[in-house]
Amino acid sequence: MREAWVVGAASNRFGKMAETAxxxxxxxGLEAIRSAGLEPKDIGYTFVANCFGISxxxxxxxxxxxxxxxxxxxxxxxxxxxxSSSSAALHEAFVHVAGGFADAALVIGAERLSHxxxxxxxxxxxIAADYPYETKNGATFPGLYATLASAYAAEYRTTPExxxxxxxxxxxxxxxxxHAHFQKELSMSTYLASPMVxxxxxxxxxxxxxDGAAAVVVAAKEFVRSPATEPLxxxxxxxxxxxxxxxxxxxxxxxxxxxxxxxxAFRQAHLAPKDVDFLEVHDCFTIxxxxxxxxxxxxxxxxxxxxSAEGVTARDGRLPVNPSGGLxxxxxxxxxxxxSQVVEIxxxxxxxxxxxxxxxxxxxxxxxxxxxGGSCSVHIFSRR
Amino acid sequence: MREAWVVGAASNRFGKMAETAxxxxxxxGLEAIRSAGLEPKDIGYTFVANCFGISxxxxxxxxxxxxxxxxxxxxxxxxxxxxSSSSAALHEAFVHVAGGFADAALVIGAERLSHxxxxxxxxxxxIAADYPYETKNGATFPGLYATLASAYAAEYRTTPExxxxxxxxxxxxxxxxxHAHFQKELSMSTYLASPMVxxxxxxxxxxxxxDGAAAVVVAAKEFVRSPATEPLxxxxxxxxxxxxxxxxxxxxxxxxxxxxxxxxAFRQAHLAPKDVDFLEVHDCFTIxxxxxxxxxxxxxxxxxxxxSAEGVTARDGRLPVNPSGGLxxxxxxxxxxxxSQVVEIxxxxxxxxxxxxxxxxxxxxxxxxxxxGGSCSVHIFSRR
Numbered sequence: 165m166r167e168a169w170v171v172g173a174a175s176n177r178f179g180k181m182a183e184t185a186x187x188x189x190x191x192x193g194l195e196a197i198r199s200a201g202l203e204p205k206d207i208g209y210t211f212v213a214n215c216f217g218i219s220x221x222x223x224x225x226x227x228x229x230x231x232x233x234x235x236x237x238x239x240x241x242x243x244x245x246x247x248s249s250s251s252a253a254l255h256e257a258f259v260h261v262a263g264g265f266a267d268a269a270l271v272i273g274a275e276r277l278s279h280x281x282x283x284x285x286x287x288x289x290x291i292a293a294d295y296p297y298e299t300k301n302g303a304t305f306p307g308l309y310a311t312l313a314s315a316y317a318a319e320y321r322t323t324p325e326x327x328x329x330x331x332x333x334x335x336x337x338x339x340x341x342x343h344a345h346f347q348k349e350l351s352m353s354t355y356l357a358s359p360m361v362x363x364x365x366x367x368x369x370x371x372x373x374x375d376g377a378a379a380v381v382v383a384a385k386e387f388v389r390s391p392a393t394e395p396l397x398x399x400x401x402x403x404x405x406x407x408x409x410x411x412x413x414x415x416x417x418x419x420x421x422x423x424x425x426x427x428x429a430f431r432q433a434h435l436a437p438k439d440v441d442f443l444e445v446h447d448c449f450t451i452x453x454x455x456x457x458x459x460x461x462x463x464x465x466x467x468x469x470x471x472s473a474e475g476v477t478a479r480d481g482r483l484p485v486n487p488s489g490g491l492x493x494x495x496x497x498x499x500x501x502x503x504s505q506v507v508e509i510x511x512x513x514x515x516x517x518x519x520x521x522x523x524x525x526x527x528x529x530x531x532x533x534x535x536x537g538g539s540c541s542v543h544i545f546s547r548r
Numbered sequence: 549m550r551e552a553w554v555v556g557a558a559s560n561r562f563g564k565m566a567e568t569a570x571x572x573x574x575x576x577g578l579e580a581i582r583s584a585g586l587e588p589k590d591i592g593y594t595f596v597a598n599c600f601g602i603s604x605x606x607x608x609x610x611x612x613x614x615x616x617x618x619x620x621x622x623x624x625x626x627x628x629x630x631x632s633s634s635s636a637a638l639h640e641a642f643v644h645v646a647g648g649f650a651d652a653a654l655v656i657g658a659e660r661l662s663h664x665x666x667x668x669x670x671x672x673x674x675i676a677a678d679y680p681y682e683t684k685n686g687a688t689f690p691g692l693y694a695t696l697a698s699a700y701a702a703e704y705r706t707t708p709e710x711x712x713x714x715x716x717x718x719x720x721x722x723x724x725x726x727h728a729h730f731q732k733e734l735s736m737s738t739y740l741a742s743p744m745v746x747x748x749x750x751x752x753x754x755x756x757x758x759d760g761a762a763a764v765v766v767a768a769k770e771f772v773r774s775p776a777t778e779p780l781x782x783x784x785x786x787x788x789x790x791x792x793x794x795x796x797x798x799x800x801x802x803x804x805x806x807x808x809x810x811x812x813a814f815r816q817a818h819l820a821p822k823d824v825d826f827l828e829v830h831d832c833f834t835i836x837x838x839x840x841x842x843x844x845x846x847x848x849x850x851x852x853x854x855x856s857a858e859g860v861t862a863r864d865g866r867l868p869v870n871p872s873g874g875l876x877x878x879x880x881x882x883x884x885x886x887x888s889q890v891v892e893i894x895x896x897x898x899x900x901x902x903x904x905x906x907x908x909x910x911x912x913x914x915x916x917x918x919x920x921g922g923s924c925s926v927h928i929f930s931r932r
Contacts, residue, residue, distance in 0.1 A: 220679070221684070222679045224675075224922055227919075231789075236789055236790050238788075239789050240789055241629045242627065242629065245626065246607060252625045255625075256640060259643055262647070263647025263649065265643050265647065290605075295606045405611045405615075405619075406611070408611045408620070535611075538612070539608065539623065
């Protein structure tokens with residue numbers, strides 16, 4: 165197995181796109197290729213994530229993107245793993261490059277939802293739950309994550325302010341990220357005054373519906389071309405599944421797929437949590453950030469929300485978490501989210517995260533969850 | 549790169565399923581695993597194709613299938629490449645096993661469409677075309693393939709009876725295939741009397757809307773376990789893209805993605821068309837079978853329909869094509885089609901294609917097209 169590198173990355177501004185997901189994917193894909201000092205003809209395979217393309221009447225979007233890039237004969241495929249679709253696509257790119265099946269692969273995640281009303285958008289998201297047991301009975305994702313938040317609060321006697329601190333920290337980061345959907349700070353009073361969406365989750369505990377596109381180029385060493393860019397070696401690319409349904413789990417105090425993927429990733433990288441300088445984690449709701457940090461092994465069970473309130477995960481804290489603003493404030497264009505986490509890591513390492521720099525950028529971790537943890541991807545990247 | 553083998557395969561009867569795609573996928577997946585003499589715990593990755601799951605309110609189906617199989621921690625991902633989705637999934641399984649990333653991988657394609665009316669079903673299929681240029685202007689797949697059929701007939705002066713012969717041959721094969729949707733023979737008079745769907749395509753030139761599920765287990769040599777089963781080594785797994793839109797192509801007398809994927813596959817396998825004993829090709833319409841046989845290099849341009857009318861591609865002919873009955877008569881449950889082609893090859897080799905046996909089964913080829921050729925997969929299998 166050879167090393168696979170992230171050699172380029174790009175993102176548009178998340179929020180509301182005037183263009184279709186296909187158009188945004190093509191444009192951002194080209195930007196990612198150019199950021200690597202490569203040309204489209206260098207790409208050997210294109211992996212696309214665009215779960216909700218059907219809402220724009222468009223499936224089989226990979227060939228259309230490759231046509232737009234001027235590389236029609238290059239094979240492509242779309243991948244879906246709910247909210248972890250583009251990290252699942254990244255994993256395939258890693259496997260193709262590390263295994264020698266492609267020298268350079270393009271990973272694109274793109275989503276448009278803003279043409280749908282809130283009910284339709286929520287319904288699209290909800291198809292990633294278990295239809296006969298969850299969705300059909302009215303369980304959408306805010307409700308499912310509220311169940312996790314309730315269990316956590318009851319077990320660990322947390323306060324709303326601890327979760328507010330996570331939201332406030334992520335908004336503070338997003339306010340300095342030109343790719344972010346919400347580029348504004350959040351105050352504790354605004355957080356506490358925001359309406360309940362699904363108790364105990366308030367509006368500001370929840371990520372928004374966002375449009376967006378993000379792309380990453382994965383390549384073998386000899387395709388490290390751009391002298392202006394520092395590439396990242398992929399130290400680990402691991403995925404895991406878990407029992408999908410909340411009612412079938414032995415406990416609700418974590419996501420087993422995160423634990424499993426983290427265990428595999430740290431073993432693959434020969435690293436431990438103490439070696440990681442900063443993280444992008446899947447904070448679709450504030451509770452998800454707390455669970456992620458514990459399941460990944462960075463904090464003991466029941467302490468992550470408390471530590472976050474102490475500033476440990478701030479940009480200048482001991483362990484910066486979601487310097488991009490996370491799903492919570494950068495936004496969550498479902499299929500673009502996993503790729504956008506890598507864009508943030510790439511920009512931090514390359515000194516392009518102006519105004520939101522983290523202190524140390526040797527090694528970073530990206531954590532992306534599908535649904536309530538039916539799937540999870542963990543990637544670890546290092547400078548060399 | 550190590551060898552990857554098809555060690556197990558299973559299919560349900562195509563047509564109308566009483567169960568959901570998810571239920572069928574789980575059941576047929578388990579049958580495929582057992583046909584290999586393996587247990588679910590032997591599976592390291594699950595690749596699922598279920599393009600139209602949204603019509604059943606279900607995305608992120610891989611974890612649900614793995615849960616049903618009792619292997620919740622195993623990673624999974626769904627793949628979409630229009631009508632070539634499960635051959636794209638097979639390609640990923642090949643890459644994972646050949647590259648040493650998994651020892652055994654499960655590929656499942658499943659689709660249910662029978663709960664939709666014909667207009668809704670046609671609309672689902674149509675999202676795989678280019679929306680702003682094709683679909684939005686009324687071009688659905690019968691119309692797009694009719695354009696190819698018109699160009700072919702005009703250039704090569706073929707007769708309707710030549711295409712009728714393809715349909716009749718495939719129905720004759722399907723009549724002997726317990727997995728087939730249409731298990732009945734077709735006469736030339738019935739063919740010729742059938743209504744025009746999109747001139748020159750008659751009803752019996754077109755594949756049906758089918759429900760169905762098919763699964764294949766790909767594994768490394770040490771997972772060849774079942775003494776009762778002869779595994780197949782994957783000699784080639786190749787995919788290619790092409791210019792998607794009909795109006796952008798230099799000619800309409802073939803599919804460039806088939807030509808490209810075939811070239812790659814024969815090179816990878818160190819084989820030529822003369823080495824192939826029988827084929828499963830993508831005959832969504834009769835014209836597609838003729839084009840496939842020419843683009844794959846088995847017949848000179850403009851001769852495949854004529855040769856088919858002479859019986860060359862019959863079960864007992866020089867080159868048996870679609871002994872399963874093909875998409876035309878076995879049926880076309882979109883995401884199950886690519887996997888089901890491999891099921892037929894596996895059953896032929898293992899002496900389970902009772903009543904429809906082909907004379908020689910050393911080497912076989914499977915050809916699966918996405919849309920009007922925006923994607924194509926070609927796989928070549930041999931006994932060892």
